Amino acid sequence: MVRHGAVLAEEPFHRFSADLAEHLRPLTEDIRREVVNAILAGIPEYARPTNAAYTTTITTGVELGLNLLLDRLTAPGIGAREVFDIYHAIGRGEAREGRTLDSFQGALRIAARITWRTISTLADSDTLPRQELALLGEAALVHLDEIAAATSAGFAEAQAHLADEPRRRRLRLLDMLTDEQPPTAQAIATLAPAARWPVPSRIAVAVLDGHWEREESRPILPPDLLADFDRKPVRVVVPDPEGPGRARAIEAALRGHRAALGPTVPLTEGARSLRWALDALGLARRSVLPSRGLVRCSDHLTTLLLFQDEDLVDALGTRHLDPLERMPRPYRDRLAETLLSWLRCSRNASEVAVRLGIHPQTVRYRLRRLDDLFGDRLQDPDVCFEMELALRLRQMRPRQAG
Template sequence: MVDVVVERIQERVPEYARPGNHTYLSNTREAVAEAFEAFLARVGTTGPPDDGFRERFRSLGAGEAHEGRSLDSLQVAMRTAAVMMWRRITEVQMADPRVFPQRYVGPVAEALFLFLEELAGAAMVGYNQAQAQVSGELRRRRGRLVNLLLSDSAPSPEAVAELALAAEWRLPAQVAVIALGGRKVETEPPPTLPSDVLCDFNRVDPCLVVPDPDGPGRIQSLGNVLRGWHAAVGPTVEVTDAATSLCRARDTLSLVSAGYVPAEGVVRWVDHLAASLLFRDEELMRTMISLRLSPLHELRSAQRERLSETLLAWLQCGFNAKKVAVLLHVHPQTVRYRLRQLEELFGDRLNDTDQRFEMEAALRVLSLSGRIGPGTDPAAGP
């Protein structure tokens, strides 16, 4: 009967059909034999199977997890054995009721179903324990891979490839790093991410390593997953340059956190290069604002607001008063009047290309930081 069941199991579960592996075949046969013997010993008793037998099926469940399979194959095998055992019992009962009286059919059937349920439960326990262990080890390996990729010194391609293989991470051609902020990981569960995205929410500054980030909708789809987070993505780089992408992403995230850049989805560093440059050295920008916009210091707040806004628009529109009027929604004559005021205040400075460049940079900083507005002193800086 054991041999027949093993053959039937191998027919129904291709994963278990390994004719060249005598050890595997022997183990399968041994498991079936033990199950039969344990069931026959169980009939007529009320206690559960002994711990050793439960451990056997916990080990089988764990083996399925380590093989990378679900429990479906093992459950099919157990059901197959149970069905064939019951078929044999009914054959015996029908052939000679004196050997197996009818009154025993019900209790034995109940015992068989209960026994099968206990085997499945033991296998599930082993499977879950092994899967948790495998998952935990994989997380540790991936955490080590993140640390390697984001280390201060660029890792060697060989080291990255070796650890990527151990972490079951397909090595991409390029990556980008997303810096995260704005939520407390301790109080909220991390988002569910695609399996190929490396993540480390245990870092002081959580981040993601995204393979092949320029794929269609790649970053946008992550933005949907990361709702509620402040997120900024650095440039696309070679895998060994991931630390550079992280640095740029953090620069951009700081702009988002400060309110200089809107927190809309995953903010791209490449879309805010000017802001990243202007806020790189805030002390320098405060000095530039103080020096290059000094003629505006003594004006009343309302007049200072109007002239600052007009000067920035004039510099951005290539000194075209009509374009400035359209941009500011005012009459061209109003723009010309304000420009005459600016010429009186700044004089020849407006003819100096270097000073015009620095004025525009200073005004852009004030605009991004919300410092151009009624009652605001441009000299106050960002």
């Protein structure tokens, strides 16, 4: 493989007589004309009679190849960088035109055949010794191989770039939509067409755990979702998340994975949806929220609120629930469960019994015990509200967390 900036092979260019180029150069015009005509006639991809600029490009390419060959015969090493750069650029152009390299390789074979046939006439006329003709054939083959290698390198580079460009622009758009610095609508409208992304009015951001280094193992997402699988956790921007059928499509795509979907927000507020989704995913990892499948933030707003600052809610517990802390653990847990149910059931003992599945008399006994512990504080609505917050947080924490 020829590399950019490398000096092309000098062998077998240094073994020719000094006057060889003088015999060959007068033939180049006839060779160029015949090669160009044969290419235009024999390669359908290059047959563009109405495009004079395109024909000029082909003519220039053929002429350049011939002249570089002659230059290298008289001064080995001359044109090494130039031959790579020119044909590397031609290879990129072939890729951008949407063609394969089959047409170009066919054109090279035509050029080699016609050039060799014409040069052979020199040997037939005794202008060129047979031994030197064999060396010239070797040099021409090396020259053509290097042209082919440079073209292939340019073609492969352009293909990789063209294939990756929409992906890179989609990642840039995803970053823009989830950045803490809100993007302007104009910035989104400018980048979205290049990323092949229809601009919605509202979005939501999902995050999911997993390791998907291999693309074939990744979840299959609808094509209008923007996803960055290189981030941990993975980020996904969902356009119009409340549109028809969207909920089922997202659920199906992320089934079996631990994931969280942030709230639906205006197009420029993706950072807020991302923050909530990250919070929900963190709670799913702790088993506070379901640890498998898709967790929707909109279904767990109270939980997300309580866990925004656990220390602050714990401080409420320390302030109001201290009498419970002095009780033995099993008894304390039962009293805490009863108190929370009583607060949630609007202080209806019968509803508490149904909710907890215990005898109403047991509920009344526990309520008397709570009244002994807390007294008038259970009549203060503000205190009861703060008690309920602290008790809810404790109840939602996994048992192993203490």
